[in-house]
Amino acid sequence: LRVTYNVYLAVYAAAHALHSLLSCPSKSNNSSTCVSPKNIQPIELFQHLNSVNFTTPQGEMFYFQGADVPAKYDLVNWQKTPEGSLKLVVFGRVNGFDIHLNESAIQWNTGSSQVPVSVCSESCPPGTRMANRKGEPVCCFDCIPCAEGEISNKTGSLHCERCPSEFWSNVERTACIPPQLDFLSFNEALGITLTTAAVSGAMVTTAVFVVFLYYRHSPVVRANNSELSFLLLLSLKLCFLCSLVFIGRPSVWSCRLQQAAFGISFVLCVSCLLVKTIVVLAVFRSARPGAEALMKWFGPLQQRGSVCLFTCIQVIICATWLFLSPPVPKHDLGFQGSKVTLKCAMASVVGFSLVLGYIGLLACTCLLLAFLARKLPGNFNEAKLITFSMLIFCVVWVTFVPAYISSPGKYVVAVEIFAILASSYGLLLCIFAPKCFIILFRPQKNTKKHLMSR
Structure with a gap:
């Protein structure tokens, strides 16, 4: 009964306005006259309608708001x-x-009380952004996950926000979190593999040392300068063990010890090979008429002195480098990601280059001399073995440089450890494997007669 009820309210409003008009409200202005029922002007009635305020029998308040009644x-x-x-x-x-x-x-046109979706796509959850579909209405869009390093923490975000440089996005791309420190540890698969290879190399070297020590009086061991062989085995063991210093969380002392141990161990190793090669050349040169005095310059004392001299030069280079500008632990922010690499930063590339360059100089000199002596007579001419071992050594360290420069994060350390282990295994197997095979499995060849047969 809306129409009837509105007419009812309109009549009541007019009645209240007339009642107010005929109640002589002008008496408050000291006027002695009242409005006559026979002389009512429409404007007067309209003015009183604006001030109508009454309660209906149903208990509802009725009044005007401007020209309208409350909705x-x-x-x-x-x-x-x-x-x-x-x-x-x-x-x-x-x-x-x-x-x-x-x-x-409420019952919707779907027949249920569930509110129907008014767009063709659901709202994008946090961690994504809205991307409009080409050629479709604006209510149709795809939810694109935020890229790495970006987040969106609101539903229906139009854009993803970039995290600050010292933070990174979480997996859900909803918050920026501090990145985790990443380094080559002993607990991960790569660290366990390299550690196993290093420890195995050190154990094999120890086993070879024991074999040589037990058969130290045999012709094969004595014919190839046993003193330098024992020193070479000791240096190879140090080479294997020094790779373990590169694994684990970098610290001030570990960063300094890494390169020093690596540089000194390999110079000691290559120095032994270089002196052994020089001795082989001197032995065969001294067999010529008039060259008997040549061996006086390459006696046991001179051999030990040469190895010490070559090694001391590397010690001086490492000491100077570590004193002036040592490597220090540093966070690598160059490769953005959820992890920040903690590595030993080379404060001075010159120092590292001198360490590698000196090792390379000795290795190239040893390779050249061994190549020249490879065709000298003798069943156990070590020059051939040294030539193969130094070829492997040089190839490994030539390929190491570009791999070291291009490797990201913690894999820089893994590349250097791999180069250390590969070159150490190459030297150990090329030089000592044939001798151990003869000592253990071909004892009939381990005789002075066999050695002197050529």
Whole structure:
């Protein structure tokens, strides 16, 4: 009965306005006259209508807001009955600025009370951004995951925000978190593999040392300068063990010890090979007429002195480098990611280059002399073995430089350890494997007669 009720309210409003008009309100202005019922002007009635304020018998307040009455509506929903007819169901009411809803009473065109989605795509969750589909309405879009280093922490984000330089995005791309420190540790698969290879190399070297020590009086051991052989085995063991210093969390002392141990161990090793090669050449040169005095310059004392001299030069280079500009632990932010690499940064590339360059100089000199002496007679001419071992050594360290420069993060350390182990195994197997095979499995060749047969 909305129309009837509105007419009812209109009549009551007019009645209240007339009652107010005919109640002589002008008496408050000391006027002695009242409005006559027979002389009522429309403008006067309109002015009194604006101030009408009464309560209906139903208990509702009635008044005007400007030229309108306060909005009062019933919110209705057309619903189908089981019989197929339509009915109106009131599910809310508007009273001025107040809205009261009963959403459970609403029935949508889908036949359920679940609110239908008004867009063709669901809202994008945090960690993604909205990307409109080409040629489709703006309500249709795809949810693109944020890239690494970017986040979105709101539903329906249009853009992903970049994390600060010292932070990185989490896996969900919803928050920026401090990155984890990453270094080659003993607990990961790569660290365990390299550690096993290094320890195995040191154990094999020890086993060869024991074999040579037990058969130290045999012709094969004595014919190839046993004193330098024992010193070479000791230096190879140091080479294997020094690779372990590169594994683990870098510290101030480990960074200094790494390169010093590596440089000194390999110079000691190559120095022994160089002196052994020089002795081989001197022995065969002294066999010529008039060259008997040549061996006086390459006696046992001179051999030990030469090895010490070559090694001391490397010690001086390492000491100067570590004193002036040593490597220090540093966070590598160059390769952005969820992990920041903690590595030993070379404060002076010149120092590292001098260490490698000196090793390379001795290795190339040894390779050249061994190559010249490879065709000298003798069943156990070590020059051939030294030539093969130094070829492997040089190839490993020539390929090491570009691999070291191009490797990212902690794999720089892994490349250097691999080069150390590969060159150490190459020297150990090329020089000592044939001799151990003869000593253990071909004892008939381990005789002075066999050695002197050529």
